[in-house]
Amino acid sequence: KCSRQDVPHRIINLLDGFKASKTLFTASKLKVFDVLNSSESLTLEEVAGQINASVLGTERLLEAAVSLGLLERVKQRDTSVYRNTDQASRFLVSDSPVSLHGYILHCNDMVWPLFSHLENAVVEGISQHERAFGKKNEDVFQDAYYSKDEVKIRFMDAMHSIARVTGKDVATAFDLSSYKTACDIGGCTGAMAYELTKAHPGLSVIVFDLPQVIEMRRHFKPKEDDDRVSFVAGDFFKDDLPKADLYILARILHDWSDEKLHVLLSKLSKMCTPGCGLLVSEIFLDEERKSPSRALLQALSMTEGKQRSTTEYSDLLEKHGFTLRHIQHTDNLLDAMLFVKEDPNDKRT
Ligand code: SAM
Known part of the structure; x- marks a missing residue:
């Protein structure tokens, strides 16, 4: 039976750390947080259109960002929409007073x-x-x-x-x-x-x-x-x-x-x-x-x-x-x- 010590959580997190950093960098560079800030919430297709990127690539980026706690995805009527988390609104939107x-x-x-x-x-x-x-x-x-x-x-x-x-x-x-x-x-x-x-x-x-x-x-x-x-x-x-x-x-x-x-x-x-x-x-x-x-x-x-x-x-x-x-x-x-x-x-x- 597998005990928790048998799973190298810390090492696995470190292995993925560079992918998580690059996800944050890319979403920032493509201004994902800015476009989501200018309208409450957007569908995948709307985000892809506004950042001039493929729908497939945008979907993977947004899903990864949701998994990292940078974005939220919620159901609105029949579609899923994305929006910034509170931290993203404060620290990732480029013209916020404490933007990073x-x-x-x-x-x-x-x-x-x-x-x-x-x-x-x-x-x-x-x-x-x-x-x-x-x-x-x-x-x-x-x-x-x-x-x-x-x-x-x-x-x-x-x-x-x-x-x-x-x-x-x-x-x-x-x-x-x-x-x-x-x-x-x-x-x-x-x-x-x-x-x-x-x-x-x-x-x-x-x-x-x-x-x-x-x-x-x-x-x-x-x-x-x-x-x-x-x-x-x-x-x-x-x-x-x-x-x-x-x-x-x-x-x-x-x-x-x-x-x-x-x-x-x-x-x-x-x-x-x-x-x-x-x-x-x-x-x-x-x-x-x-x-x-x-x-x-x-x-x-x-x-x-x-x-x-x-x-x-x-x-x-x-x-x-x-x-x-x-x-x-x-x-x-x-x-x-x-x-x-x-x-x-x-x-x-
Ligand atoms: N003090 C700022 C802060 O905490 O945000 C900036 C820190 S930044 C790491 C280092 C600063 O030192 C830069 O603004 C840089 O232009 C300045 N600097 C570097 N060499 C300098 C020099 N020889 N004379 C005057 N300023 C210098």
Whole structure:
């Protein structure tokens, strides 16, 4: 007789995991969730017509999406109709306020090709960007993401969607009421900056990012403008950073090696007077480097950076005079740590 232990459920789920991801990516790319959002519910033939796809292929895609809990199929009179689940309406429709659509397209068009070369990535220990896209990249942003406008917008859209989903939880993770000016280093579209000003009425935020990114900021401007958010273009390894009393590093540190980070962190340290804050937002690894697997899977893309635990971030920042004040696990996609620049004359031993 078969006991449950005889069935390798976990392994079977993993075997099918890539098919499930690709089903989500394809339904998003073909805008299935958008067409279902614009009318309450549609028949198979109506969906196929609106996404310009075969009825057979659409049927298989929709049935797979129902089995994954992304869509619902219900009987209406004599026909079956499809509609979005609540999660799909919130997170998969492309113009929803917390849409993950941009990030999903990035996963499909950028991460998927990289992961199809994972075997080479592991054997060689380097990013497979050249194999996947035929181009060498020294700096993942300047050479890979920002060399073509279309890829740049897609990457910015991906960052924007994650920042909108996590922004509020990160912005409200700590009491920031003592700070008046913040600078979001590598703040991209400003999505996090707008969440910060919404959450903290006394705060204004400067978004600092590469010129190629800042020039696109209007594409991502929220409906209600907020003049407490401003943008400054520059390279955080080479140029002067804007003055602020709180610096934000959201999803920046994991992209770079310790050596590169020492360049950025020593600049930040020089800019900060005692009492200045530094908010780090990342996925934090547990101390045994066993979870969350989201971070460990991301690391397989082999950028020059690495995923770190809260102790590793703390050690890195302490070298530059920042003391850890709080850690907040948000139960969202990103967690947060708040550091304060200490007075060098007041150092406790
Ligand atoms: N902080 C944003 C967020 O959490 O959504 C974006 C994170 S994204 C992973 C990294 C950001 O750093 C990008 O917006 C990128 O343009 C910016 N960046 C990369 N290298 C930079 C540099 N040398 N100077 C300024 N910004 C840079």
